Structures are given as structure tokens and as C-alpha cells.
Amino acid sequence: MSPDRLSRTFAALADPTRRAILTRLRSGARTVNELAAPHAMSLPAISKHLKVLEHCGLITRGRASRWRPCRLKAAPLKEAVDWMEQYRRHWEDRLDRLEEYLQQLQHPPQAPSHERKK
Amino acid sequence: MSPDRLSRTFAALADPTRRAILTRLRSGARTVNELAAPHAMSLPAISKHLKVLEHCGLITRGRASRWRPCRLKAAPLKEAVDWMEQYRRHWEDRLDRLEEYLQQLQHPPQAPSHERKK
DNA sequence: ACATTATTAAACCACATGGTTAAATAAAAG
DNA sequence: CTTTTATTTAACCATGTGGTTTAATAATGT
Numbered sequence: 001m002s003p004d005r006l007s008r009t010f011a012a013l014a015d016p017t018r019r020a021i022l023t024r025l026r027s028g029a030r031t032v033n034e035l036a037a038p039h040a041m042s043l044p045a046i047s048k049h050l051k052v053l054e055h056c057g058l059i060t061r062g063r064a065s066r067w068r069p070c071r072l073k074a075a076p077l078k079e080a081v082d083w084m085e086q087y088r089r090h091w092e093d094r095l096d097r098l099e100e101y102l103q104q105l106q107h108p109p110q111a112p113s114h115e116r117k118k
Numbered sequence: 119m120s121p122d123r124l125s126r127t128f129a130a131l132a133d134p135t136r137r138a139i140l141t142r143l144r145s146g147a148r149t150v151n152e153l154a155a156p157h158a159m160s161l162p163a164i165s166k167h168l169k170v171l172e173h174c175g176l177i178t179r180g181r182a183s184r185w186r187p188c189r190l191k192a193a194p195l196k197e198a199v200d201w202m203e204q205y206r207r208h209w210e211d212r213l214d215r216l217e218e219y220l221q222q223l224q225h226p227p228q229a230p231s232h233e234r235k236k
Numbered sequence: 237a238c239a240t241t242a243t244t245a246a247a248c249c250a251c252a253t254g255g256t257t258a259a260a261t262a263a264a265a266g
Numbered sequence: 267c268t269t270t271t272a273t274t275t276a277a278c279c280a281t282g283t284g285g286t287t288t289a290a291t292a293a294t295g296t
Binding site: 240253256 | 267268269270271272273274275276277278279280281282283284285286287288289290291292293294295296
């Protein structure tokens with residue numbers, strides 16, 4: 001039961017090594033060795049990270065003779081940002097206080113919802 | 119060695135149950151029981167999810183008599199979106215093709231960068 | 237005092253994750 | 267053909283994650 005793509009994307013982004021790889025790919029396609037170089041870990045470890053990124057669609061891999069150049073595909077990031085954008089109003093300070101005030105009107109701390117009538 | 123907050127935030131968002139909880143909290147504070155109700159899992163499971171969300175700052179918990187109302191705090195989402203925004207130009211179609219063309223000029227598939235013999 | 241309600245803690249389990257080393261594969265170079 | 271280079275696979279290991287059930291805690295209601 002593999003999770004949905006949004007979940008896979010967020011999971012992929014949760015690792016600093018993988019984020020570093022994506023950042024590196026912003027300036028163009030790179031081979032596995034090139035991507036591995038800056039990191040203090042084995043090549044198989046990097047290979048696994050790349051597989052994770054590929055599996056959620058954040059990179060694609062071509063074949064150029066004996067190299068497998070990785071290329072950034074940012075589409076899943078759009079999907080993720082779109083999900084988060086729903087919350088923009090919640091993190092913008094101006095509305096935050098009003099927000100909380102309205103929330104308290106709806107759900108006074110003394111008697112949280114549960115059994116209220118419609 | 120607990121990971122940085124950005125990593126924790128992405129990890130928190132990688133679970134559909136937790137995203138559903140956050141979505142629910144957009145309309146105001148809710149008690150643990152209220153949040154658990156729509157989900158087919160035990161209360162301790164929900165309690166753990168809330169702990170994850172709290173630990174990365176996506177929710178705060180107050181104390182109102184015997185209830186622990188959870189309240190959304192979207193600030194970490196801003197941090198996450200800010201990171202992703204760097205990639206906006208990569209997912210906007212118009213630039214995508216030009217992007218790839220320029221990347222190929224820089225890193226031709228036949229002989230990737232670093233140890234090319236002249 | 238006792239039972240009820242809301243929530244958390246503890247102990248446990250299956251499986252995923254992130255790393256390792258050693259070996260396999262594939263293409264290019266000598 | 268043999269060696270070298272680039273990368274992946276396999277097997278393994280420690281730790282983390284997401285769930286369970288049972289028990290503890292804490293405040294309220296009777």
C-alpha cells in the first residue's frame with residue numbers, strides 16, 4: 001500500500017541530503033557521482049536517495065553512455081505548495097489575531113464543542 | 119540527534135492523517151476527541167500524531183479544564199513554502215523547456231562535467 | 237467516595253528508513 | 267580480453283514510525 005504522491009513528496013523533502021540534492025540540481029542535470037561528491041556517505045546511500053526522489057517524480061534519470069544524469073522535475077513541488085497555500089492566511093500576521101479571536105468565539109475554552117446543537 | 123525544524127515539518131506533513139488534522143484545525147481549535155472522531159484509529163494513535171505536530175510547531179495545546187484544545191500554528195508552513203518557492207521557476211511551464219535547453223548546453227549528455235580529457 | 241470522561245503513557249509489534257559493505261552490471265578505455 | 271569507471275543490487279543492521287492494547291492520570295459529575 002504505497003502512499004499518495006503528496007505524502008511521498010513531503011516524505012522525500014523531509015531529508016536534508018535529498019533537499020541538498022534537489023538544490024544542486026537547480027543549476028542543471030548532474031551525474032550520480034557529482035551529486036554524491038559533497039556528501040559524506042557512500043554511493044549506494046546516494047543511489048537510494050535518488051530512487052526516492054525519482055519515485056515521487058522530483059527527478060528523472062536519462063542514460064548517457066555509462067552515466068545516469070539526474071534532472072530536476074519540480075512539478076510535485078507545485079502540488080505541495082498548492083496544498084500549503086490554503087494556509088497562507090493563517091501564517092500572515094495581520095489576520096492571525098483576528099483569526100484566534102474568531103476561533104475563540106466559536107470554541108470558548110471553557111466548554112469545547114462536542115455536544116453543541118446545530 | 120533530532121533533525122532540523124524544516125525536516126521535521128516536512129516529515130509531519132508526509133502523513134495523510136496529520137494533514138487531515140491540520141485541515142480540520144483551519145476552522146478553529148478542536149479537542150483531541152473531536153480530532154480523533156473522523157479517523158478509524160485509536161485515541162493514542164491520534165495523540166501521537168498531535169505530539170508530532172506539536173513538536174514541529176504546527177499546533178499548540180492549551181488546557182481548558184479536562185480538555186486540551188489544539189490550535190493551528192501555520193508559521194512552520196511559511197518556512198516550508200519559502201524553501202519551495204526557490205523552485206517556482208522550475209515548475210512554471212513556460213520556462214521549463216528553455217531551462218532544459220540551457221542545462222544541456224552546460225552539461226551535454228555525452229560527456230558530463232568534471233573529468234573530461236581534452 | 238466513586239464512576240465517568242478526556243487524554244496521555246507504557247509496552248509491544250510490524251514494517252519503513254537511512255545507512256553500511258561487498259558484489260553485480262554495464263559501458264568505455266587500454 | 268582485461269581493467270577501469272559509474273552505478274545499482276543484495277544483504278544486513280540500527281533506529282524510527284505508525285499502529286495496537288492496557289493502564290495511568292486528571293478533572294468533572296453523581
